[in-house]
Amino acid sequence: MLGLRFRQIAFVNLAVVALVGSSAYRWLPGGFAGPQAVAAEPEKFSSYVDDNGNIALPADYKTTFTHLGTFATASKVGGEVDQLHGVYARPEDVEAYQKDGKFPDGAVIVKDVYKTKSGNLTTGTVSWATDIDIWFVMIKDSKGRFRGNALWGDGWGWALFKGSDPQKQVATDYSTDCRACHVPAKKDDWLYVRGYPVLGDRETK
Template sequence: MKILILAGCIAGCLTAPVFAAQDTSDIAVPEGYRSWFHHHSTLNMQGHEPEGNVGIQHVYANPAAVAGLKAGKFEDGATFVVDRFAYVEGLNSSISQGKLKVVAVMIKDAAKYPGTGGWGFQAFKGGDPNVKAVKDGGTACFSCHIPYQDNDFVITRNAD
């Protein structure tokens, strides 16, 4: 059975320790990531923390990340991408995908990102590769991943 854990902070991550900033400015939107393994989609509704993560999101994993999901340990090069869209409540109790809000990228490189569990984080507002949202070296992103240390700081589990 696939365990789906919504991406985002839980209450305990708000008191996470401060980490040294790292340079994540060279992280780019991977070409063709929507053809990677689509792990799952979730709907984060009002009340989800952090509030900016409200919306429909699709999680993609490259082959190295899929191998890590199966093994429970991720090697350098493992990459996840999350497309997060606004959602629109429609007639007849329906919810539809709205405008693309952000594309978030998480890439494993233990030597380059030691301050954030070996993971580099970057996000792109509106999916625009020229509008980077991460300005703190990924420390705010990582603070939400700390409770998942048992899974190499990856919130998503299983590759089934």
């Protein structure tokens, strides 16, 4: 074992000597400065997605993302507003959408669902956000990178985090946890863009 290792080292040394010996660079100050194999770092798809397609909640979205819009939602049809859904995207993704009418590869969309309180203020009857309930995250993937991962499909990665544990992604399969509810928005790349005035011209119904 040890013998083999020594032999390998000896061989490598020999190879280097041979290279230096045959190289004009040999006489340059600083020693051998021949061409080096610089391995290109593989470009990382997203700082919120690991190599296996696990999605993390962007910790800084409230301060660094652009607010797209808010849905005041009564979770019981015909009932009172009891949730506020704020939706956010990175400024560069909003800019790309304004230009091309679609979100680019890697775009990140966060929706936070807040519980509410309501009451009469001087503006009228008002609901305002109290505690966070859950977060939804979607990450645009126009290259189908994570085939076989049940949280990726239809051009997006889909994720869910509970207010009690923002570190832990809890969705298991987007086709059962998310997809059916987003079918009505399929024509807008699965997004309810009607609620996002900052994106510019869009159907509002």
